[in-house]
Amino acid sequence: MxxxxxxxxxxxxxxxxKRDHRTVNSEMAHVLEVALADPSADSESPWRRLVYPCAAPQGSDSSPS
Incomplete structure (x- = not known):
C-alpha cells in the first residue's frame, strides 16, 4: 500500500x-491500531501526540494565574 x-x-x-525505536511504517501501523481500538484517544495516546504535538494534556490548566 x-x-x-x-x-x-x-x-x-x-x-x-525514532523516540519509540520503530520504523516509520511500524509507527504508522501502531498509531492507527491504537486510534482504531480506542476512538476516545486520551492525552497519552500516540495518535494525540502526532495530531496535537504541542497541546496541553486534557484537564490541565494552561491559563495564567
Whole structure:
C-alpha cells in the first residue's frame, strides 16, 4: 500500500518512530491500531501526540494565574 503524506506529517511520524525505536511504517501501523481500538484517544495516546504535538494534556490548566 502507498500512502501520501504531507512532508510535515511524515517528519512527525519519523520523529515519533525514532523516540519509540520503530520504523516509520511500524509507527504508522501502531498509531492507527491504537486510534482504531480506542476512538476516545486520551492525552497519552500516540495518535494525540502526532495530531496535537504541542497541546496541553486534557484537564490541565494552561491559563495564567
Amino acid at each position: 502507498t500512502v501520501r503524506l504531507l512532508a510535515e506529517l511524515h517528519e512527525r511520524f519519523a520523529a515519533q518512530a
